[in-house]
Amino acid sequence: MRTRVWCGTTAALLGLLAAGCGTDAKDRADGSEGKTAGGYPVTVADCTGAETTFDAAPKKIVTSNASSLELLLRLGAGDKVIGTGFPPGKGTLPGELDAQAQKVPVLGKAVIAKEKLLGSGADVYIDTFASMSGMGGGGMGDAPSEAEFKTAGIKHIYLKSTACAPMGKGPVTDLSAVEGDITSLGAVTGTTAKAQELVTGMKTKVDAVQKAVAATPQSARPTYFFFDYDAGTKQPTVVCNRQIANALITLAGARNAFADCDGDFKQVGWENVVSKNPDWIQLGVRDRGSEAANKQAFDEAQRWLETNAATQGLKAVKEGHFLRIGSERTTIAGVANADTVQEIAKALYPGKVG
Structure with missing residues (x-):
């Protein structure tokens, strides 16, 4: 699989039927050139500008993990999904989405095996990994080449907000790439109206937070550490400035304690965390499938920080500033x-954020 290079996804993608950095400016501007009355063909581009064109909505979709699966479910295209890797745990998704997700065949509990993916019968594969560290193209399995995808009749597209971000040219500080992915998937699956509804809802929430915290200068905003408990405690794995978490922390009115780290994730030493001495710590725990199991995991993560010699003196720990x-x-x-x-934002700015 060839190396992917981030080419930038902007808010201008919203409402466009032709998504991606490689499409012609005129096509992207009016979203109509060369299209049928039903909205097709639709062209999407990967991070190098290589284009994939759809003449109709795909009928058999395979997703690489729960992220792309969830987006398709929210768009109302979940009935087209015939398999997924990295399936969401039972209870991870809310309400009816969870019920739908549990019916999707699991082709791999982690990365889908190459042979199984190529033989799945899919007409499109939505890839969340690409150049993500340790995933796709090597670290977690032998990924198919573009030629192999073509031979199998599978169109290969990406969620650029995650697959390409690690190769980005700068920090990720907003959700425009995520919104662009939603819009692009909406165009591909013929659910553009629903995509626009989802994006509008996201923007409404984030804009309200931005307005509420706007008066707090950057230098006065609290520092924030995402403690990835499930990644192991011997050596902490931190989120860097090109990980989507950096955008969430920034938009919420905080400062990522490791925003000076270029990339998505990085292992550091506990002495690095101590030197940052964050004001707040998020207990990063993956969903265990039930409220009771999640509570137990959060309790364990907090107890570890409170009893470990290296972390018990941190400001956030002493003040009980934990987010679950x-x-x-x-x-x-x-x-x-x-x-x-x-x-x-509600936790960091009580009374200011509704």
């Missing part, structure tokens, strides 16, 4: 990112 927000909706692109922004 799941890892998935913080570090994986999706509609719930806006809810996380709102939840962080």
Whole structure:
């Protein structure tokens, strides 16, 4: 699989039928050139500008993980999904979305095996990984080449907000790339109206938070550490400035303690965390499938910080400034990112954020 390079996704993608950095400016401006009355053909581009054109909505979709699956479910295109990798745990998604997600065949509990993916019968594969560290193209399995996808009759497209962000040219500080992915998937699956509704809802929530925290200067905003408990405690894994979590933290009116780290994730030493001495710590726990199991995991993460010699003296620990927000909706692109922004801001700015 060839290396992907971030080419930038902006808010201008909203409402467009032709998404991606490689499409012609005129096409992207009016969204109509060369299209049929039903909205097709639709062209999307990967991070290098390589284009994929759809003459009709795909009928058999395979998703690489729960992120792209959830977006399709929210768009109302979940009935087209014939398989997924990294499935969401039972109870991870809200209400009816969870019931729908549990019916999707699991092609792999982690990365889908190459042979299974190519033989799935899919007409499109939505890839969340691409150049993500340790995923796609090597670290977690032998990914198919573009030629192999073509031979199998599978169109290969990406969620650029996650697949390309690690190769970005600068920090991720807003949700425009996530919104662009939603808009692009809406165009591909013929659910543009629903995509616009989802994006509008996200923007409404985030804009309200931005207005509420606007008066607080950057230098006065609290520092924030995402403690990825499930990544292990021997050596902490931190979120850097090109991870979607950096955008959520920034939009919520905080300062990512590791915003000076270029990339998505990085392992550091506890001495680095101590030197940052964050004002707030998010207990990053992956969904365990039930409220009781989640509470137990959050309790364990907090207890570890409170009893570990290296962390018990941190300002956030001594003041009890912990947030219990799941890892998935913080570090994986999706509609719930806006809810996380709102939840962080409510904790950090009590009385200011509704």
